[in-house]
Amino acid sequence: MVLGRMKSFLGKMVKIDQGFQEAGVGRLLDVYDDYLVLLTEEDGVVYYNNDHIESVTENTKEFNIGFPEDIEYDKANNLLNLLENQKLKWIKINSEGPVKIEGVLYDVNNDIISLIYDEEIVYVSFNHLHNMSID
DSSP states (O other), X not given: OOHHHHHTTTTSEEEESTXXXXXXXXXXXEXXXXXXXXXXXXXXEEEEEXXXXXXXXXXXXXXXXXOOSSOOOOOOSSHXXXXXXXXXXXXXXXXXXXXXXXXXXXXXXXXXXXXXXXXXXXXXXXXXXXXXXXX
């Protein structure tokens, strides 16, 4: 989606990727060059990789959910920096997709995201990051 168009949805209720597995409904909190921030009723604050957003639906009656006005969330100038700031925190990646995974963020770079889950280290391609939430 075009960045300028996405910014016009700030503060509004939207549905991201309607009809897709990783659809999210909530209030659009912020838009950056490569990610956006959505406050959802189900998962709280979710960060979406702009490269994987295929559609946006603007506010309709069915999206009319009440949210607090003064929500706090993590911010960074790009998605890589956002992830770097979450090291050693529990995160969920691709909450509804076939590559969903959660664990403690161990390391991240432009190519690979490393998570510790139980006794394993799981490596996820940075390109396959559609969305994430931080617990």
